[in-house]
Amino acid sequence: MEYRTVLTTCTYCGCGCGLYLEVMDGRLVGTIPCKTNPVNEGKLCVKGWNVHEFVQSPKRLTRPLLRKNRELTPVSWDEALDFTAARLREIKEAHGSDSIAFLASAKVTNEENYLIQKFARAAVGTNNVDHCARL
Amino acid sequence: MDDKIKMKVQELLQSGKIKGFLGLRERHGQVGPYLFTDGDDLEGLVVGDRFKPGDSRYPLNKQLMKITRGDPSGCYGVLVRGCDERGLKTLFGSGQIKSEQVVPVGIACPQDLADACECLKPYPDERVAGEAAEPRSFATVAKVEAMELDERFRLWLAEFSKCIKCYGCRNICPMCYCSECTLENKDFGDIGSLPAENPVFHLTRAIHMAGRCIDCGLCNEVCPADIPLRTLYKKIADIVEEEFHCRPGYGSPETPPGLNIRGEELKH
Amino acid sequence: MTNSIGELEDADCIVVIGSNTTSSHPLVATRIFRAKQKGAKVVVADPRRIQLVHKADLHVQHNLGTDVALINGIMHVILARGWHNQAFVDERTEGFEEFRKVMEQYTPERVSEITGVSVDDICTIADWYAHARAGSLVYCMGITQHTTGVDNVKSLANLSMLTGHIGRESTGVNPLRGQNNVQGACDMGGLPNVYPGYQAVNVPANQEKFEAAWNGKLSDKVGLTIPGMLEGLAEGSVRALFVVGENPMMSDPDIHHVEKALRNAELLVVQDIFLTPTTAFAHVVLPGASFAEKDGTFTNTERRVQRVRRAIAPVGESRADWEIIQDLSNRFGYPMEYDSPAAILEEVSRLTPSYGGITFERLEGDGLCWPCPTPDHPGTKFLHQGRFSRGLGLFHAIEYKPPAEVVDADYPFWLTTGRIHVHYHTGTMTRNSPSLEKEMPEGFLEMNPEDALALGVKRGDAVKVASRRGEMVIRVDVTTRIRRGTVFVPFHFIESCANILTNPAYDPIAKIPEYKVCAVALQKAA
Numbered sequence: 001m002e003y004r005t006v007l008t009t010c011t012y013c014g015c016g017c018g019l020y021l022e023v024m025d026g027r028l029v030g031t032i033p034c035k036t037n038p039v040n041e042g043k044l045c046v047k048g049w050n051v052h053e054f055v056q057s058p059k060r061l062t063r064p065l066l067r068k069n070r071e072l073t074p075v076s077w078d079e080a081l082d083f084t085a086a087r088l089r090e091i092k093e094a095h096g097s098d099s100i101a102f103l104a105s106a107k108v109t110n111e112e113n114y115l116i117q118k119f120a121r122a123a124v125g126t127n128n129v130d131h132c133a134r135l
Numbered sequence: 136m137d138d139k140i141k142m143k144v145q146e147l148l149q150s151g152k153i154k155g156f157l158g159l160r161e162r163h164g165q166v167g168p169y170l171f172t173d174g175d176d177l178e179g180l181v182v183g184d185r186f187k188p189g190d191s192r193y194p195l196n197k198q199l200m201k202i203t204r205g206d207p208s209g210c211y212g213v214l215v216r217g218c219d220e221r222g223l224k225t226l227f228g229s230g231q232i233k234s235e236q237v238v239p240v241g242i243a244c245p246q247d248l249a250d251a252c253e254c255l256k257p258y259p260d261e262r263v264a265g266e267a268a269e270p271r272s273f274a275t276v277a278k279v280e281a282m283e284l285d286e287r288f289r290l291w292l293a294e295f296s297k298c299i300k301c302y303g304c305r306n307i308c309p310m311c312y313c314s315e316c317t318l319e320n321k322d323f324g325d326i327g328s329l330p331a332e333n334p335v336f337h338l339t340r341a342i343h344m345a346g347r348c349i350d351c352g353l354c355n356e357v358c359p360a361d362i363p364l365r366t367l368y369k370k371i372a373d374i375v376e377e378e379f380h381c382r383p384g385y386g387s388p389e390t391p392p393g394l395n396i397r398g399e400e401l402k403h
Numbered sequence: 404m405t406n407s408i409g410e411l412e413d414a415d416c417i418v419v420i421g422s423n424t425t426s427s428h429p430l431v432a433t434r435i436f437r438a439k440q441k442g443a444k445v446v447v448a449d450p451r452r453i454q455l456v457h458k459a460d461l462h463v464q465h466n467l468g469t470d471v472a473l474i475n476g477i478m479h480v481i482l483a484r485g486w487h488n489q490a491f492v493d494e495r496t497e498g499f500e501e502f503r504k505v506m507e508q509y510t511p512e513r514v515s516e517i518t519g520v521s522v523d524d525i526c527t528i529a530d531w532y533a534h535a536r537a538g539s540l541v542y543c544m545g546i547t548q549h550t551t552g553v554d555n556v557k558s559l560a561n562l563s564m565l566t567g568h569i570g571r572e573s574t575g576v577n578p579l580r581g582q583n584n585v586q587g588a589c590d591m592g593g594l595p596n597v598y599p600g601y602q603a604v605n606v607p608a609n610q611e612k613f614e615a616a617w618n619g620k621l622s623d624k625v626g627l628t629i630p631g632m633l634e635g636l637a638e639g640s641v642r643a644l645f646v647v648g649e650n651p652m653m654s655d656p657d658i659h660h661v662e663k664a665l666r667n668a669e670l671l672v673v674q675d676i677f678l679t680p681t682t683a684f685a686h687v688v689l690p691g692a693s694f695a696e697k698d699g700t701f702t703n704t705e706r707r708v709q710r711v712r713r714a715i716a717p718v719g720e721s722r723a724d725w726e727i728i729q730d731l732s733n734r735f736g737y738p739m740e741y742d743s744p745a746a747i748l749e750e751v752s753r754l755t756p757s758y759g760g761i762t763f764e765r766l767e768g769d770g771l772c773w774p775c776p777t778p779d780h781p782g783t784k785f786l787h788q789g790r791f792s793r794g795l796g797l798f799h800a801i802e803y804k805p806p807a808e809v810v811d812a813d814y815p816f817w818l819t820t821g822r823i824h825v826h827y828h829t830g831t832m833t834r835n836s837p838s839l840e841k842e843m844p845e846g847f848l849e850m851n852p853e854d855a856l857a858l859g860v861k862r863g864d865a866v867k868v869a870s871r872r873g874e875m876v877i878r879v880d881v882t883t884r885i886r887r888g889t890v891f892v893p894f895h896f897i898e899s900c901a902n903i904l905t906n907p908a909y910d911p912i913a914k915i916p917e918y919k920v921c922a923v924a925l926q927k928a929a
Contacts (some may be wrong), residue, residue, distance in 0.1 A: 001172045001206035003155070003198075006714035007163050009701050011694035012827050014580035015408070015430040020167045021695055021714040022198070024205050028695060028715060033303070033357065034200075035191040036165045038769045039408055039703065043359040043639030045429035046301045046839065047827055052695065053836035055718070059677055060237075061690035062719020072688055075719065077730070084687050085734035087670045091414070091643045097622065101632040101641050105648030105724075106582035109711055111747035112724040113584070113591035114599060114762025115739070116647055119728050121592075122617040123737030127604050127626030128641070128642025131593040133585050134547070134629070134915035135654045135828075163710070164768025296457040297436055299429045300824060319841065327843040329426060329454055329824050359433045361440070 001025060007034060012047045015039055021052055028052040059071065087122065097125035104131040136184075136242065140214070141177050143240055146318075147212050148174030153238050156212035157195050157202065159183050167189035168198055170211075182214065182264075188377035189250035189351075194353055195312040196222045196232070196309040203236045218351035219254075220259035221384020222309045225349060231312050243267050252352055253369070256385065275366040276373065291367075292333060297360035300331040304340065304354040304364055310347040317343065337367070344368045345375050349384040405575035406539065406785040412437045414543055414575040416535035418528065420448040420470065420559070421545020421919075424455055426824040428543070428579045428704070435541070444531045448473065449545065450819060450851070451891060452884045456745040461527055464886055465518040467817050467920040468549055469808030473525070474558040475803065476514030478505050478565055480529035487533065491567030495796050502561065502798035509803075516916045517779065517803060538568035543579045548918040557799040564796045570787040580704035583694075587702035590758070590773070591751065595626030599756035619737070628656065628914040630907065636664040647724060648691065652680035653829035653897060656905040656916040657872045664780040667740065674727060677831050681896060690721035697723035699744040702768065702773070704725075706783070708761055709770035727875035805823070806920040807908030810888075814870060814922035816854075817889040818904060821919075826895035833895065846896030848877045849885040850925075858927055866929035867891070870921055873903040876928045890923065 005020040018037025022030035031052045034044035064080035065072040091099055102120040105115045113131075120129045144156045148171070160169035160179040183191045189296055199213050215223060216244060223239060236393045241258070243265030249257035250271055258267040262325060305311045317323055323339055324332040331337070341364075348368040355365040376382050411417065411434035424432040432455065439445050439458050447459040448470075456462045458870050465473045480488050482503060492499050511522040532538045540563055541849065545553045559576050560569075568574040571848045581585045592599040602609040605623050611710040614621050614636060627635060635641030637660075644665070665671060673682045674689040682688050694701075696717040717723065722730075729739040741747050745763045745831045752758045757774040760782075765771060771782035786792075810817055825843040826833040833839045848868060850860070860866055862881045867874060868890070877892065877899040894901040906921040 001202070001209065003202050003205065004714075005168050005170075005709075006695075006712050007165055007167060008694065008712045008714065009583070009703075009709045011583050011701075011711075011832070013428055013702035014582060014585060015428055016516040016583065016705075016707055016709055017430055018165065018700060018709070020299060022201070023714050024201065026715055029201060030198075031274060032193065033307075034165050035193065035356075036167075036185055038432045038663070039705075039707065040359075043357055043430060043433060044843065045299060045359065046805040046825055047833060047836075049301060049303060049306050050838045053419075053838060055693045055695045055715070057677070058410050059835055060693075060718045060721070061676060061688065062721060064690060064720070065682075065685075065688040067686045072682070072685070077722070080687055080689060081727075081734050084670075084672055084689075085731055085736075086153065087891045088645075088735060091670060095642050098624070098626070099580075099640065099642040100743050101428070101627055101635065101644050103629065103632075103644070103646040103649045104588050104591070106585035106588045107586075107694075109584065109694075109697070109722045109744060110587040110702060110708070110751065111645075111744040112592050112728065113588045113593045114747055114751050115725050115728045115732075115741075117592040117739070119732045119735075120175055120467060120616060120645075120737075121598070121604075121613070121621055122619045122731050123471065123735050123857040125620065125622055127485070127595050127622050127624060128632060129593055130595050130629045130632065131585070131627055132582070132649050132654055132828075133589055133594070133883045134552075134913060163712075296454075299425045299454070301429065316590065326841075327823075327825065330457070359429055359434070360436055364676075 005032065010048045011052055012042070012051060017044055017048050019048060019051065020043060028055055098126050098128060100107060100126055101128035104129055106132055136264045137181055140240060140242060141180050143263045144171060144180065144212060145236060147240070148172070150211065150241060153212040154206070156240070157199055158214040159191065159193065168193045168195060172200065180318060182242055188245045190388045192216070192353065194307050194309040194366040195219060196226060199237065200226070200231055200312060203370060210236050210238060212238045212240050215241050215259050217254060217256045217258045217348050221256070221349035222351065225310065225347065225383045252350070254350065258289055272336055273369045273373070274368050277364065278365060294362045295333045295337045296330050297362060298330040298333070298336065299359055300329055301359055303357040303359065307353045307357040309351065309353070337362070337364070341367050341371055345371050346383055348372055404577040404579070404705045405569060405606045405787055405800040406573065406577055408422070408434055410573040410785065411435060411539055411541070412441065412522045413593050414443055414537045414539035416444045416446070416531045417540040417541060417578070418446045418448065418532055418538070419455060419541045422541055422543035423449070423453045423821055424529045424541065424579070425453070427581065427822045429638060431579055432540070435858040446528050446531065446539040449453070450886065450889055461524060463520045465792070466908050467889065468551070468622030469518040469803065470546060470549070471522060471558050472509065472514050472803040473552055473743070474562055475506055475801070476482050476511050476525045477529045478562055479509040479514070479789050480511055480526050481533045481565060482506055486529065492565065495660070495791065496564050496798055498798035498800070502752050505800035505802060510521050532562070532568070535568065535574035537571065539577060540573055541577045541579065543567070544581060545915070545919055547768055549580070550803050550908050550917045551909050551918065552915045554804070554910045558801055561798055561801070564798065570785070570789065572785060575662070575785060576706070579696055583703070586704060586706060587700070590755070592677035592703055595628055598855045599751060600757050613754070616717055630909055630914055630916070633661060633664040639667070642668070644668050644671045646681060648753045650679040650681045650829040650831060652683070652896045653900055653902060656902055656918060657907040658900060658903050659746040659873055660907060663796055674724060675831070676721070677835060679829065679831055690719065691724045691727065692721045696721070697744070699725070700748065706772045707770045708758070708766060708773060710763070710766045726890050750765055807917055808906050808921045810922045814924045816923050816925055818870065818921050818923040819889060819891050819919050820894045820905060821891065821903045823893045823895065826893065828895065830895040830897070846877055846893055846899035847880040849891040850883050851879050851885050852883060853887050855879065855881040858925060860927050866925050867928045868904065868925050870904040870923045872906070876897055890925065
């Protein structure tokens with residue numbers, strides 16, 4: 001039996017509460033608020049207390065999907081990414097960089113947002129990058 | 136204080152008597168619960184007095200319940216203060232943790248923590264570190280009791296009206312282990328409302344603390360609305376003592392008549 | 404936020420406007436409760452009797468979309484009675500005279516007429532806030548999600564400058580950011596007009612800097628915002644949309660219009676952790692990893708950059724979003740070779756002055772609040788001390804404008820939308836969390852008892868609610884939390900999706916939709 005606690009930051013609202021995820025044998029089994037975090041000082045809201053729950057939902061997406069014959073069909077990463085890269089290149093060549101748009105995300109990390117906009121701007125060549133800041 | 140605990144834990148781990156020690160560790164610049172499994176690596180082991188005594192205590196017994204259930208044959212060490220020891224005794228008594236699976240490593244609380252907690256017994260019976268501080272009586276309860284009845288009622292209604300219904304008081308509580316919780320039962324209150332249905336939610340929980348609350352005060356510390364829950368539960372414990380002549384966790388692990396409800400039975 | 408969350412505790416007057424703090428930012432509400440405990444005056448301006456009202460010294464229910472009028476009215480009183488901070492105005496601001504002239508028009512009597520707030524209450528707010536030692540303004544989407552969103556924010560900035568409640572501990576203009584990393588997504592350049600660190604894309608020096616760093620030609624043309632992208636998809640100028648962790652089929656106004664746009668996409672790629680209403684139209688769905696499965700950083704509402712740490716391996720074949728993008732970029736023909744999020748953050752700090760001193764190592768402990776320009780900079784607790792970013796603070800003379808849609812005989816009820824405490828945004832995560840879903844499995848429409856009586860409905864009955872965009876059936880919660888003539892619907896539930904009804908009218912500058920006001924008709928459902 002392996003039991004670990006991993007210090008991280010809540011993924012719900014903008015408060016940014018510090019919490020420990022409890023991991024037992026590779027599975028999340030609970031959430032404990034971090035007492036010494038300056039934002040939440042050992043407190044959490046109902047969402048924070050349950051933040052581990054959705055992670056291992058049986059409904060999580062576990063494989064890339066590609067629409068084939070109108071159905072989203074599980075495929076390999078290679079197939080999904082090759083298809084996406086090829087289509088983006090075709091559309092860029094046919095209609096120009098600004099015919100492609102990107103929604104970055106308030107849910108993913110800073111590093112990931114940085115890469116998304118870098119990909120849009122430097123690789124695809126468009127400033128069509130936005131996210132749900134207003135929503 | 137940390138050193139004495141460290142030496143004891145090292146000895147326990149190296150002797151193979153325990154598979155792990157559930158204590159506190161300062162990592163990434165924060166203090167949190169941690170299961171130490173290597174006697175040679177106890178770096179960062181602390182007892183939870185970061186900026187002031189007891190400021191980084193965690194519900195270790197609650198985690199111990201998970202760990203011992205996940206490994207029903209393993210024996211684990213756990214850091215205990217006076218309140219944690221009371222908790223362990225009560226959890227042994229109600230069959231939630233098997234005593235043979237636990238080696239408590241005791242630490243007495245300093246006087247200022249005992250004062251702040253108004254603790255009747257700020258030390259465990261067996262301790263590795265710390266000196267037994269003087270017990271303190273429940274001044275906060277006396278203060279509320281000095282109020283007129285309707286003033287008291289207004290006070291609690293006002294406090295409960297801040298409740299953001301995080302369930303943190305229940306979630307942090309090392310003595311809350313029911314598989315089905317009355318607080319989530321639609322027949323007892325308006326589940327989705329905010330604040331939690333006032334005063335039903337908090338009074339329901341207070342009644343459920345009878346015969347259970349070991350006065351660790353974690354509920355108070357976890358409350359985002361700073362509701363003085365500990366004062367309420369202290370009073371419940373006083374009533375239980377008056378009526379049944381016992382306080383959970385004091386004396387023998389046996390629970391008194393009338394309150395001898397085991398976790399298994401609660402499921403039915 | 405100009406100031407940090409903890410500082411709120413020591414403000415002695417807090418005005419909360421357009422924020423249901425206990426539901427949407429519970430750990431900020433903690434500090435407001437504490438300030439109150441320490442004797443602060445708490446004012447809540449909100450059309451609903453939200454929970455914070457129980458602890459407020461004053462609650463005003465201004466008419467939907469009349470924030471500018473209300474704030475102008477408060478400033479009129481402050482100016483008329485000479486309660487403003489003339490020294491601060493002289494030393495730190497410009498544009499005061501023009502501003503003052505406009506404010507003269509907003510007498511409390513006229514403002515009372517527009518907002519429905521009494522003259523006395525307007526004067527009381529002015530008195531408490533102007534005379535506070537440390538006055539703090541707290542707001543959320545109730546201020547921004549209007550066609551006058553930018554005007555609303557500027558008006559709050561005016562109020563803080565007029566009284567000098569900015570640039571000091573426990574004061575400030577404090578927007579509560581709705582999502583865990585919405586601040587970070589903005590900081591990282593997830594916006595059409597700026598590179599990371601708010602460096603404008605149409606300033607040649609910035610373009611050159613990033614062209615050199617990224618080794619490629621960049622566009623100097625400001626890109627499209629979400630409404631522009633949807634419009635582009637609808638009319639064919641935009642052909643492909645790549646969506647990471649967003650759900651426009653629920654989050655955007657006028658869902659029927661969004662659907663038309665998404666159906667028109669030649670390529671819709673959605674990278675997410677669950678199937679969502681948006682993936683229904685996707686050609687490719689890429690499974691990302693959740694926050695618990697990867698390393699990185701989030702930036703919270705007080706600009707605090709904190710670590711996210713991997714607790715478990717990615718579920719199934721899912722992969723961290725940065726790995727997916729990197730892999731895709733390499734296949735697309737633009738090489739990326741980061742070995743970790745730490746390596747990406749190193750590049751961010753090289754190119755982003757406000758993140759200049761931020762590294763994974765330095766984030767151990769309490770994290771760092773930007774601006775943190777150098778490796779030895781301790782981070783910045785509150786902004787605008789001694790000087791504003793632009794030098795002098797600029798007063799904006801702002802006139803009140805009514806919302807884009809107002810009630811009439813056909814659509815006689817005001818509709819406003821928002822969050823509830825158990826759920827989050829489009830529910831992708833919370834509705835897949837059994838404890839949360841159990842607590843609140845269904846949406847509802849809040850209606851005042853008098854309206855309910857007139858419509859002949861009681862709690863739990865179904866009503867049909869219709870706007871000019873669409874209609875739906877939803878159960879009623881009869882409550883005095885909402886006043887007569889206004890109804891409220893939370894936007895988390897696909898089964899009763901509030902954004903079928905909302906108005907896709909936008910603030911002309913920020914392009915934020917007017918989620919907080921539209922007109923609807925109600926009728927008892929069979």
